[in-house]
Amino acid sequence: MIARVSLEIALRKEFDYSIPPELEGQVDVGSRVQVPFGARKVLGVVTAAAEESGHANLKPIIKVIGTQTLVTAKVLKLARWIGEYYCCAPETALRSVLPEAVRKEDAGWRERLFVRVLPVIGGFPKLPKSQQRVWNIIEERRGILLAELAALASTTAATIRKLEDRGLVSITNEISVRDPYANETILASQPIVLNPAQAVALQKIKAAMNRNEDRELKIEDGKREPSSTLLLHGVTGSGKTEIYLQAIAHSLEQGKGAIVLVPEISLTPQTVERFKARFSSGKLQTLVAVLHSHLSAGERHDEWHKIRQGRARIAIGARSAIFAPVEPLGLIIVDEEHESTYKQEESPRYHARDVAVMRGQMENAVVVLGSATPSMESFYNCKIGKFTLLDLPERVDNQKMPHVRVVDMRQTARDGKGPPIFSPQLKEAITQRLERKEQTILFLNRRGYSTSLQCPKCGYLANCPNCSITLTYHRPEQKLACHICGHVEKVPPACPEPKCKNPAIRFAGTGTQKVEDILGKLFPHARIRRMDADVMKRKDDYQRVLGEFRRGKIDILIGTQMIAKGLHFPNVTLVGIIYADMALHQPDFRAAERTFQLLTQVAGRAGRGEVEGEVFVQAFTPFHPAIQFARRHDFIGFYEQEIEFRKQLKYPPSSRAALLTLKGRNEDKVKFSAEHLKRELEKLTKSTAASAAVVSTLVDDAGLFDEGVKLNTRGACVPQANAFRDLIISGPSPAPLLRAENFYRYQIMLRTRAMSRLSQVLAHIVGKLVLPDDVMLAVDIDPANLG
Numbered sequence: 001m002i003a004r005v006s007l008e009i010a011l012r013k014e015f016d017y018s019i020p021p022e023l024e025g026q027v028d029v030g031s032r033v034q035v036p037f038g039a040r041k042v043l044g045v046v047t048a049a050a051e052e053s054g055h056a057n058l059k060p061i062i063k064v065i066g067t068q069t070l071v072t073a074k075v076l077k078l079a080r081w082i083g084e085y086y087c088c089a090p091e092t093a094l095r096s097v098l099p100e101a102v103r104k105e106d107a108g109w110r111e112r113l114f115v116r117v118l119p120v121i122g123g124f125p126k127l128p129k130s131q132q133r134v135w136n137i138i139e140e141r142r143g144i145l146l147a148e149l150a151a152l153a154s155t156t157a158a159t160i161r162k163l164e165d166r167g168l169v170s171i172t173n174e175i176s177v178r179d180p181y182a183n184e185t186i187l188a189s190q191p192i193v194l195n196p197a198q199a200v201a202l203q204k205i206k207a208a209m210n211r212n213e214d215r216e217l218k219i220e221d222g223k224r225e226p227s228s229t230l231l232l233h234g235v236t237g238s239g240k241t242e243i244y245l246q247a248i249a250h251s252l253e254q255g256k257g258a259i260v261l262v263p264e265i266s267l268t269p270q271t272v273e274r275f276k277a278r279f280s281s282g283k284l285q286t287l288v289a290v291l292h293s294h295l296s297a298g299e300r301h302d303e304w305h306k307i308r309q310g311r312a313r314i315a316i317g318a319r320s321a322i323f324a325p326v327e328p329l330g331l332i333i334v335d336e337e338h339e340s341t342y343k344q345e346e347s348p349r350y351h352a353r354d355v356a357v358m359r360g361q362m363e364n365a366v367v368v369l370g371s372a373t374p375s376m377e378s379f380y381n382c383k384i385g386k387f388t389l390l391d392l393p394e395r396v397d398n399q400k401m402p403h404v405r406v407v408d409m410r411q412t413a414r415d416g417k418g419p420p421i422f423s424p425q426l427k428e429a430i431t432q433r434l435e436r437k438e439q440t441i442l443f444l445n446r447r448g449y450s451t452s453l454q455c456p457k458c459g460y461l462a463n464c465p466n467c468s469i470t471l472t473y474h475r476p477e478q479k480l481a482c483h484i485c486g487h488v489e490k491v492p493p494a495c496p497e498p499k500c501k502n503p504a505i506r507f508a509g510t511g512t513q514k515v516e517d518i519l520g521k522l523f524p525h526a527r528i529r530r531m532d533a534d535v536m537k538r539k540d541d542y543q544r545v546l547g548e549f550r551r552g553k554i555d556i557l558i559g560t561q562m563i564a565k566g567l568h569f570p571n572v573t574l575v576g577i578i579y580a581d582m583a584l585h586q587p588d589f590r591a592a593e594r595t596f597q598l599l600t601q602v603a604g605r606a607g608r609g610e611v612e613g614e615v616f617v618q619a620f621t622p623f624h625p626a627i628q629f630a631r632r633h634d635f636i637g638f639y640e641q642e643i644e645f646r647k648q649l650k651y652p653p654s655s656r657a658a659l660l661t662l663k664g665r666n667e668d669k670v671k672f673s674a675e676h677l678k679r680e681l682e683k684l685t686k687s688t689a690a691s692a693a694v695v696s697t698l699v700d701d702a703g704l705f706d707e708g709v710k711l712n713t714r715g716a717c718v719p720q721a722n723a724f725r726d727l728i729i730s731g732p733s734p735a736p737l738l739r740a741e742n743f744y745r746y747q748i749m750l751r752t753r754a755m756s757r758l759s760q761v762l763a764h765i766v767g768k769l770v771l772p773d774d775v776m777l778a779v780d781i782d783p784a785n786l787g
């Protein structure tokens, strides 16, 4: 037998190896193996088994890595789709489906010495006092870690060994599971009675799950129907999580598991606890496994294996948890589906929400996407009938939506001296909250003190030497820092221009540090805390500050997007957004969408308790639609107007986009390479014959992602002669941030409705393209960020 192996070193190629007799029966599709490659030994994944190979003199597989670490056939198929659709080497896609801690050969289970009681044979011996004390503890506990027992009995291992010599206990190495939540006591929770809107939504999700179960019986005939994806559009505080919990319960009743994706930043103990409380308390110790980057490698290894072995049926985690080996899978939930953090910004550049939709289709699982501010893409998919829309228009417990006031900061700027930070209206509102002992959240998505340093005399501007961006002034450390590459320098005492030397250099632009500073002067008795990446250095800082805020030890919390998501504090009755239009002026077609989402999410933090919330949105462009629709909590209104703009300019979701970025240290070479690439693209996509030759082996799932793709009776795609009739190639043009970390970047943007097909053409071009040594090309399908 022959095994076809995809190696972990990215070669965009698979290699055949023979299976030696001693490994027969151990090598399967999905097995992870070590194989010889030239003089090296490398790891890889078996992607297929074959009777014979086109190559002679095959080398044998050296060994199989762990019987449990294999990639399941379903996840393998998903990885192949990622490689094809996102236009990356298949081994790059494969590598991303297993966490590092699981993939490494040496990482494994932690074994520790356990003491266990043995049945007493004959009479019980009279023990010396010290041994009797140990026995009293162990007799009650039956089994305990040796180290823990020694500590409890204040004795040494040697004393415990004496009990072993008497045949009373056994001491053996056993696997000890590292549970990141072992020290938390979680009280069980019961399902809550749903309000009518919640009940309807849950009923529709359950109906989709039941339909999928029926379909499973008929699936043998090979016919594929699109699986069910539902978009749960519920305003902030409308009780989406309770629906998720009850839908998961239904999945478990069907004998299937679930995956829950939440943005990394929302993966707080508060969130995890809600899922554990319902499914992992008491006897159900291990039903929920948590996967995220804050766990130690050992914990990640153990949590992953809990899922792999079926001891945990529910996986909850950030982006990469979409690859959790839950089997059989009944339900995938993507909470806050609009979040751009679901998109991985390095290869494979996959979007976890889209991977979820694809995985749901492949495994016949229901996918629920939830958000108060759905992405344009998902809402559009509801409009064209690909997804089903579920609505939760009201908050639970009759809480009212917060009252949003837009403050025209141009007025404040005219009235005051210097740059306005707090309007009189916001100052007054904060004063009231301090008097009433209610809490305030202030939001500004820019850290540091001042965002630029300028010389008014000669026009000097402190720029990063490696990036085309200004340096931010950080007052506590008296330094200038680049927020792109991390470059740091001292604050100059005078203008550094040799001919100028003006000592009166000026700081401008406001960051969170300055807000904190000025707020402290305005309200000297208020307890103020700041929450941004500069103060949240350790992983528990975030939890500690939120804990203090919850206990009422902080009056005003200032923060960046860290505080925008999912936090629920009943005593917060005021939210102030310092500069609401800051993100509006970015050169990105999603600027308005991002602003609308951010304003709605931040505003949603107010009024989550008894008292109605109030939100002040300070803006220099107060009449911008993104701000006005957010003020009225009007998602549909925003969508209707935004989709017109996207359709006119053929931007997603009315088409799909791919961003090709070339970067290198020599700007001319980068520019030249970009122009060369554009000519190649035009050649290939304009010639129908050439593109038909490339697009011969189409992924059979293209129908989900491409519009107008015809499926033949066997479910395979039929290549169409006019595949790229709608293709738009724009650029090359300098990236909005032309220079980053010393690399010049030029971009070409492609737009088409047939992205699966375009990806294949791109893979073909990328494979053949000859670039200068120091110019690199990155292909980003469905880019989230145009930076």
Ligand SMILES: [Zn+2]
Pocket: 455, 456, 457, 458, 459, 460, 495, 496, 497, 500, 501, 502
């Ligand atoms: Zn100067």
Ligand SMILES: [Zn+2]
Pocket: 464, 465, 466, 467, 482, 483, 484, 485, 486, 487, 741
């Ligand atoms: Zn920089």
